[in-house]
Amino acid sequence: MWETLTALAAEAETTDIADLFDDAGRAADFSVRFDGMLFDYAKTRLTRAARDALVSLAEAREVPARREAMFTGAAVNETEARPALHTALRNLSGGPITVAGRDVMPEVRETLARMEAFAGDIRAGRITGAGGAITDVVNIGIGGSHLGPEMAVRALGPYHDGPRCHFVSNVDGADIADTLAGLDPATTLVLVASKSFTTSETMTNAQTARDWMVRGRGDPAAQFAAVSTALERTGAFGIPAARVFGFADWVGGRYSIWGPIGLPLMIAVGPEAFRAFLSGAEAMDGHFRAAPLVRNMPVMLALAGLWHHQVCGHPTRAVLPYDQRLAHLPAYLQQLEMESNGKRVTVQGAPLDVASGPVVWGAPGTNGQHAFFQLLHQGTQVVPCEFMVAARGHEPELAHHHRLLVANCLAQAEALMRGRSQEAAREGLRAAGVAEGEVERQAAHRAFPGNRPSTMLIYPKLTPRRLGQILALYEHRVFVEGVVLGINSFDQWGVELGKELARALAPVLAGEQDAEGKDGSTRQLVDYIHGNQG
Ligand code: F6P
16 A cells, blocks of 8 residues: 555656645645644645545554544553553543443542642642742653643643743753752742653652752652652652552553643643643544544544655654744654654564654744744755644734734745745846846745645634644544554653663763773763763
């Protein structure tokens, strides 16, 4: 089937995307709408034949059956022999979900209720620190225990009416030093967020935060809470059970924002807005589960992604939110997509017969336009661009800003598609009165190849519910891509080797062991570090 698609891509190479709009129905046909949100993939080289072939591929790879397996708690994370049931965390109005014969929903609801009580008490000043009401929350966690909450707290800034939230993730002492510098240890709540409660960065930062609190006359017994699946380890760290919010191992780290890992978000925006966030994701789950593949937003986002990377061979994709509050979304999606689908073997352990997931990168517009868009428009590498933008912002008095933002977003997509021929560049130069010799010298530099694909996700406004929908959309997109590729999107063995080697190198850097057995380059670097200790 990949061969059919490759042949269709070769055919499409000579297609001018702009010409595809001679078909007056293209925009509507190559779009999916759901709950007021519009995903438009018409500005790609996808033809109906290519789309049909992609949908057939998804069917042949049993996307619908795999999807049901995920939602109903089958062990879709095969290498770790467990389900991937992040959808249960937002199953607010659905029925029971069983894992190993037991309905997990009562526990999910109970944890949500505990989170709500805790967040409500913090927000209302019923839970206090040694110095009074909690003014600041510091979330200590990394990867999935950091990227989601930080991204979402920033995204929902207009709804943030709780204590200030800060995030420490890096083991670089600069991160925690800079974060704690301005805070009062007697009114700060520290949330230690770690699914495993063994991650060395998080445990090192948690210990440093506790020392800081003790020195500053804070009360760690009252001002520390933990979010983890490893309840015995949180106890060993000294966090009382009443302050521990557990979740099951069937929630992957990068899929965990919907449960206790989302606690900073709930404290920031309040339980009601958090429920709206969950309900948005739940609505997207319902759509993903029920809509026919070609009218299914996550499926079509996935198939457009597969078309661009695996079929057309574009090595990366750019995520370009024209939404400053989504500034952390590209980093969040990097983990979601690259940790999930950056694999080289199938579920059965055989080498993949096509490329695995692409490099995902991006930054908010319009800032990116003044940085890397040069390459997007005129570089030799084609980068499919995934734009996203809200029809309106949260600042009615600044509607003129928002119009400019949206105009830029739409214009970039149009410019990527249309380009500008050398002849048009020449005409422009002549019209500006440039001398003929100079026109010739300049024209090639001012021409744009165009024909560069992009997609657009447009939504009315970035509310809590909408953010939930958008994140669930991307989660399911990653899932569909993984199923079509035949890989397990829910494990992450590729992060382990570096961790092991770092553990072994720590005593070498401390001078407790020599670098025996290390390669010459590593030994040279260790020597350099030892020689530069002040
Ligand atoms: O190293 C990768 C990883 O395991 C991620 O998958 C995870 O989100 C992150 O580390 C943090 O893990 P934990 O929540 O267990 O501290």
